[in-house]
Ligand SMILES: Nc1ncnc2c1ncn2[C@@H]1O[C@H](COP(=O)(O)OP(=O)(O)O[C@H]2O[C@H](CO)[C@@H](O)[C@H](O)[C@H]2O)[C@@H](O)[C@H]1O
């Protein structure tokens with residue numbers, strides 16, 4: 001038998017108490033071989049005309065608004081409809097009746113794209129803290145519009161960066177899907193945070209002691225690797241003050257968050273070589289039962305995709321992470337940005 | 339604005355009542371463009387020495403058993419330890435105490451590999467129904483061994499086929515991870531099936547009327563596309579008779595299932611061009627509360643990976659499927675195997 005190198009550390013199973021799920025940590029996994037030719041990281045094809053670039057606005061689905069509002073060719077950010085939407089704003093809303101048989105409702109909802117820069121090659125990390133803050137405030141503004149639609153229960157804001165994180169368009173953008181249902185993972189998170197609150201009288205995110213998991217801090221936010229991170233080098237950015245909804249953010253906090261977010265992108269890019277990643281805003285449903293307010297706390301998640309997932313994760317919802325969070329946090333903390 | 343071609347069908351939101359989660363169906367999504375150069379489907383590198391091939395047994399982690407038991411060089415199937423395990427059989431079992439703070443237990447468990455053929459280039463679909471049945475009976479035998487370990491609560495059997503379904507080794511194999519916890523998705527499935535049983539007095543899988551979702555039938559099993567399929571062209575194979583645990587399968591049923599599984603692989607291969615996929619066995623925990631017996635029913639899931647996932651799925655647990663299940667079922671039903 002081939003000599004099994006002794007792993008530096010034994011596997012551990014940790015509970016993600018925010019999502020109420022288990023994660024397996026096993027450094028040995030990172031040393032397994034592969035007999036597939038290396039996966040190429042698909043690169044953007046810069047020859048194709050990009051509808052998100054300034055000058056090509058007519059190739060996009062209708063615009064919802066732009067920033068600045070009165071700009072013409074010199075816009076900074078545009079919020080547009082997704083031309084290939086997962087849900088449709090043109091359908092009637094149907095309340096899902098709880099039937100025993102097969103339940104289907106019309107795919108009513110809103111699916112928008114936020115174009116984060118007029119220039120094709122500019123990434124969020126190239127923008128200034130104030131400009132990243134502007135993108136966050138644009139999301140806030142659109143969420144507040146969607147909130148006025150009674151049948152929308154939850155808005156998911158997400159960014160796919162890099163083909164293996166799902167991106168089909170390379171021009172920097174985020175997406176928002178507004179849904180007439182509360183997604184299962186969101187309900188699980190709310191219930192799990194409520195449970196913690198019932199047991200301790202405290203909000204589970206207010207109560208976090210980052211210690212060796214801390215990466216960096218700003219005036220209003222902390223960034224850390226969560227204790228039971230699903231992905232290697234996963235990062236959470238948590239507001240210091242208790243707040244249930246992302247759209248409660250103000251301009252000052254948005255700029256502060258913009259700076260911390262930019263720092264995290266630069267650290268990831270330097271240490272992990274511009275990895276594909278998802279940026280996710282975890283917030284609360286609109287028509288929140290007020291009893292949830294003291295236990296729910298919004299946060300951002302950055303999920304780098306350094307390896308794929310396989311059947312085990314799909315079947316069980318348990319992830320396997322080869323990097324212990326305290327090790328990832330130390331590495332990211334120590335990356336110096338010149 | 340570019341003309342939005344009218345989708346043949348409006349989006350729909352369906353409830354997967356087995357897992358209690360929502361899936362968004364949107365045929366329009368399948369037409370969205372990508373400006374990333376086409377993802378290459380990594381091909382196996384046949385130059386590398388494969389430890390799973392006959393003759394290279396010494397390069398593998400220790401064997402648990404082989405089939406036939408008394409074979410030497412002429413083995414058909416081998417069950418071995420995974421050399422880079424996600425959980426370790428050498429650790430002590432710790433019962434996860436329900437603490438309010440951070441919960442971590444030792445990563446105790448078993449992580450095995452089932453080598454399905456001695457020959458590198460042979461896939462499950464190349465085997466005869468009886469030989470596929472033999473692989474299933476091998477999994478059954480190993481599960482029964484693991485069951486004798488009191489601290490193991492659940493065994494997940496899974497197969498990764500193709501690099502983008504997670505496979506790192508191209509030689510045909512499956513894996514088994516035996517865990518001291520019940521994974522979150524398994525608990526959700528048990529609870530959701532129990533709820534259906536409470537409401538109707540029936541098992542939700544016994545009660546399925548496949549109709550236009552049917553693909554094929556055998557003496558003891560039916561194969562269909564589930565009503566709220568997570569993945570495009572996803573297939574479930576369900577035993578006709580009520581049974582909670584996969585390891586209750588007998589030899590006759592295993593051969594029958596082997597034939598139906600082979601047929602599904604051939605149909606997928608012809609229609610979808612040998613796609614990457616996961617094969618998953620969804621069974622029940624060992625130390626089952628007996629009250630769950632009438633509502634839990636094991637089944638197989640085949641999840642083809644025709645497109646990746648992005649931030650929306652990771653954040654919400656809701657999947658977006660561009661192919662309506664009735665359309666996928668019709669296409670798969672109509673594939674003729676000569
Ligand atoms: N001219 C135009 N006008 C307006 N909008 C346009 C447009 N041309 C393209 N679009 C839209 O722009 C979006 C670009 O989004 P991304 O690159 O972040 O990933 P995408 O949504 O394709 O899928 C990824 O994210 C989703 C959700 O997580 C996963 O389901 C999927 O598997 C993954 O690849 C697409 O949704 C597309 O429909």
Ligand SMILES: Nc1ncnc2c1ncn2[C@@H]1O[C@H](COP(=O)(O)OP(=O)(O)O[C@H]2O[C@H](CO)[C@@H](O)[C@H](O)[C@H]2O)[C@@H](O)[C@H]1O
Pocket residue numbers: 002032033307308309310311312313320389397398399418419420421422423451497498503504505506507508513
């Ligand atoms: N000489 C040897 N002896 C014994 N065992 C050997 C060996 N050489 C390699 N192995 C093991 O063989 C297994 C092959 O498994 P797969 O190809 O199905 O996917 P893998 O487990 O690598 O990861 C995929 O599946 C897991 C679980 O779903 C995901 O976490 C991951 O992201 C995805 O790539 C590996 O687990 C490896 O450790």
